Amino acid sequence: MELGNELNEYKDIIESELDKTLPNEGMLQEKVFKAMRYSIFAGGKRLRPILTLKACKLISGDYKKALPFALALEMIHTYSLIHDDLPAMDDDDYRRGKLTNHKVYGEDIAILAGDALLNYAYETMIDAIKNNKNYRNEYINAFIEIAKAAGVFGMIGGQVVDVLSEGKDIGEETLKFIHKNKTSALIEASIVAGAIIGGATEQEINKLRQYGKAIGLGYQIRDDILDEIGDINKLGKDIGSDEENNKVTYVAMYGLEKSIEETKRLSEIAKNALKLFEHKETVDFFKRLCNYLVEREV
Template sequence: MDFKNLMDKQIQLIDRSLDQVLPKEKDYQDIIFESMRYSVFAGGKRLRPILMLAACEFVGGHEKDVLPFCCAIEMIHTYSLIHDDLPAMDNDDFRRGKPTNHKVYGEGIAVLAGDGLLNYAYEIMLKSLLQDAGDPKRKIQAMEEIARAAGIYGMIGGQVVDLASENKQIDGDALDYIHNHKTAALIVAAIRAGAIIGGADDQALNRLTEYGKCIGLGFQITDDLLDILGDEKKLGKKVGSDIENHKSTYPSIHGIDQSIAKVQELFHKSLAALQGYDNKSAFFVNLADYLVKREY
């Protein structure tokens, strides 16, 4: 099976799982269920759950053990996008070619939909933990990885520094902090959580972590480049919003050519991290290639 077909198959698996676990019943608060599902199923690469699933299988783990955590991390990612699009944050009208959540449901419901997805993600992980007849330690460890990466020492921390840096000239170190925490942290956590649930040894976990750090930062630098050079129709959102919001980005600090070179450097470092696992690493190699070759 070629890489594109494999990715499509994994996306379908994640989407089916999300559809099963997300509430859809009719009740007094059914507007929140509708709003949550609207953003979860608005399209997307499902990068984080796919990485989690791949990392689990890479170390010999089983799909059934990790799927609830795959759903949870996609919900956490989606919550962050709903909040990121709000007028108080990036003030975006479109996401993946569709009106953003607050444009459809209003700001109040959008805030609550994000809150709902974040909270429900932990409900799903805890339910999986309580239903596990085996040793729960791996799943507790995985939850800790995800919680930290999503919180004040990870994604939220990066978002805080990103907001505080608007209309300011920041240096490369501060920008690396933002990218490594706001974007890369949850990507790394997805990989680490999947590997931990799958029973990774220290060497495999360290190698996969290094891979995740490289593609996480490379993914965000590519997003910075796409915001300048990308095609709005292909991206499904407005380009130029970083400039409009006076945000520092890799291209604004380092220039376009150096930013492209940095992505290539990170790509090669990600491959080097998995040397010695040649019979298992094909998916990760192809994924890294796919991420850095998104069209500018």
């Protein structure tokens, strides 16, 4: 199956489950339900939850037991986008081709919608831990992996340094810290959490962690490249916003050509980490994803 078709197949699964899981209407706070759903269903690749399901399937042959954690990861990712778009952060008007959450619901409800998605993600994972005795240890370890990646030693930590670095002449180590934590950490955790739920050995987890680190960093560098040369009609969001916000990106620091070469190098690192899984049919998806990172236009 072509990568695009495979991504769409799993995307449909995730969106169907999200629709069942997210609160809807009928209560006094239903406006925040609508705001949550607005951003969740505004589009998106669903890359993080797909990685969770695929990693679980790679190890165990089945993805279904990882579904609650895949949904939680998409909620966490979407909350971060809602907050990123706020005037106090990146101040963006469009996300995924639609008006950003605060442009539709106001800044107050947008903040609360982001908070609600983050909290609901944790509620979803805790419910899974409570209700599934057979996978309790795996679920708890996956929960810890995701929580750390989303917190002050992961995504939030990266976002803090990103905000504090605007307009400053930062060095290579600071830029790597931002990329490693703001974007790469949650992508890495998506893969590792799926592998843990699937019952992976320590060696398998270490190899998939290497893979996740490489594609996570490559994904962010490709984002920097697309912010420079991307097509707004394909991306569905403003381009050039990093430069307008005085943010130092990989492209700004190293130039476009070196940035493209770095994504290729990271793609090869990721492929090498997969050699342990050559005997598994599902590994082809992860190989093809390496190429997608280098070539994607959205």
